[in-house]
Amino acid sequence: MSKTSFKEDLEKAVAFHGHLCAGQVIGTRISRLALEHFGIEDAESYRDLVAFVEADRCLADAITSVTACHIGKRRLKWHDLGKMAACFYDIPSGKAIRIASINNEKAPEGADLVEYFEQFSDEQMFKVEDVELDIDEYDLPGRPKRSVICEQCGEKVMDNRDVEVDGQVLCKTCAGLESYYRVL
Numbered sequence: 123m124s125k126t127s128f129k130e131d132l133e134k135a136v137a138f139h140g141h142l143c144a145g146q147v148i149g150t151r152i153s154r155l156a157l158e159h160f161g162i163e164d165a166e167s168y169r170d171l172v173a174f175v176e177a178d179r180c181l182a183d184a185i186t187s188v189t190a191c192h193i194g195k196r197r198l199k200w201h202d203l204g205k206m207a208a209c210f211y212d213i214p215s216g217k218a219i220r221i222a223s224i225n226n227e228k229a230p231e232g233a234d235l236v237e238y239f240e241q242f243s244d245e246q247m248f249k250v251e252d253v254e255l256d257i258d259e260y261d262l263p264g265r266p267k268r269s270v271i272c273e274q275c276g277e278k279v280m281d282n283r284d285v286e287v288d289g290q291v292l293c294k295t296c297a298g299l300e301s302y303y304r305v306l
Contacts, residue, residue, distance in 0.1 A: 124157055125164050131188045132236065138187035139180060144229060147239045148206055148247070149184025152221045155244060156210040157189065159219055165190045169197075169263065170213040174255070176203040196263040211255055213262065220253045258282075272296055 124131075132150045136142050153165075162168045165188065173191040175182040178200060185208055191197040207222035225247045229238040239247070260267055260282040269280045274296035285297045294300040 124154060124162075128154060135184040135187045139183040142235060143180050144235055144239070145180025145206070146184045147235050148223050149181040150188050151239070151244070151247065152181070152208055152223070153185050153188035155221055155248065155250065156208070156219065159250070160210070160212045160215070160217075169195075172197050172199065172211040172213065172257075172261075172263070174199040174201055174209040174211070176201055176205040176207045176209075178202055179206075181206050181208070196261075199261070209253060209255060211257060218253050218255045220249075220251045222249045222251075223247060224249045 126134075128150065131154060132142075132146065135146045135150050139146055156171075156173070157163075157165055160171065162171060165171070168190070171189060171191060173185050173189055175185055175198065182198075182200065186192060186198055189197075189210075193200070205222060207220060209218055209220045211218040225242055227242075229235055244250075266280040268282055269278050270284050270291050271277070272279055272284065272293040273290045274292055277293060279291075279293045284291050284293060285299060286292070287297050
């Protein structure tokens with residue numbers, strides 16, 4: 123049983139995100155389900171949970187604030203699938219679950235969001251599945267396990283994110299495999 127109430131967790135999520143919205147309510151409920159599943163009473167002190175969020179929206183902020191899984195601590199991962207869902211991996215047990223919102227009801231305009239979503243049970247709101255994740259030691263929290271210097275741009279590449287091309291160690295950008303920017 124969590125040390126905090128739903129109301130306290132939602133208040134924390136809203137404070138972090140900046141406003142109350144359906145994503146905050148859903149993300150808070152998903153987070154609490156995950157914490158309960160793994161028997162985590164105090165998310166702030168538990169350092170062995172990793173969350174994989176599937177959207178870059180409100181849900182991600184709720185999960186971050188309620189589970190205390192932060193990207194800078196390598197405990198929050200993002201896979202942009204555009205879904206109101208997340209996987210949670212418990213390091214000591216090696217177990218993972220995925221929780222997805224399956225209730226596609228939209229709250230009526232002006233409705234009290236908390237009250238509206240309270241009418242749905244967890245079973246009506248979410249699909250919870252045991253899953254297996256593709257995760258290795260380089261994805262886990264902690265100090266970088268390996269770092270190299272890209273032979274083309276000279277930038278440090280951490281945690282096995284480099285590639286070898288024609289005998290050269292390169293970052294994925296210089297190898298032409300992955301980039302979100304273009305140098306002008």
